[in-house]
Amino acid sequence: MSQQLPPFAELLAQCTTSAVHLETRDLYATDVEDHDLKAWRAGELADVSDRSSWWSWFHDAVADAVARGVAVQRARVVSLPATEYIRFEHACTPRNLAAGEDVRWLPRDQALGLLLPAHDYWLFDGQVVRWHHFAGDGRHLRDELDERPVSADHAGKAFAAVWDRAVPHAEFVLD
Template sequence: MSQSSVPSFDKLLASCRRSAVHLEMRDSYGVSYEAEDLAAWRRTGRWDNPDYWEPWMTLVRDAVSRGVAMRRARIVSEPVTEYIRFEYAGTSNNVAAGEDVRWLPRRRASDLALPGNDFWLFDDRLVEWNHFTGDGELAGHELSDDPAVVKLCGHAFEAVWERAVPHGEFHV
């Protein structure tokens, strides 16, 4: 499906009935919509901007209340980058909304078959690829319902999940 015809994340999640899983594999993202929050975190050590978090938390709470299990796994290099420390500072918001989050040190992922891009997998039927530029800016989304792609992403996520450390036990 072309990038221009990809439904919004809100619509994709609203159509979800059982599960939405997200695999993140970059050590740094440079998305412009986080720039002010990153600057504030550098000053305060906190990432708790309600204008940023409330819409996301509402989406997650709504999905979880419908019975959707939301899980997020992050593969990270150690020592972690500044951006991962920033992301870690905000993860309590993901968890409070109902997401289950785990972290996998990259050295423990070396023997796993992983796709080339971050993704969301909805109900084990639809993959949304998240494309980023070299400097971490969002470059767009692409959808696939190809059974081989769905299977690859499902297996990759579960392999990472099995090895990953729950958020409450992971420290940066």
């Protein structure tokens, strides 16, 4: 595994075909002052059509990649009934879609039989994995770059298996 960790936007900018993201946690710790989470809790999340209120460097990076022909896909494996944080993510997903991501959801009970990694990750062009390490309470600890072909192969197969079973965002209803 490589010790250097290029910024996410740089890795995405180098992609030529695909960038896929697998998320498997029901809780991601956010700063207690997170503006969007507070707004969502208050029923005041900015409308997706008002890009100036939510568009960020991340959305720029995704939109640029998609404009170059890179398929950007995100699959979320979630427990139902959903946690508050997953409900928040679901409400914010139209932002990902507006940037050009394709997002699908898989209820955890429908993931039975799939061999999934213990960590969330991004897989770039089917070759480079950026593993995300989290604490049990959802705090992000660090990321790790992995360029081993076997890791990329396993990550690609795991993502494809989830993607095949997952439901497109527009069709997915939280219970």
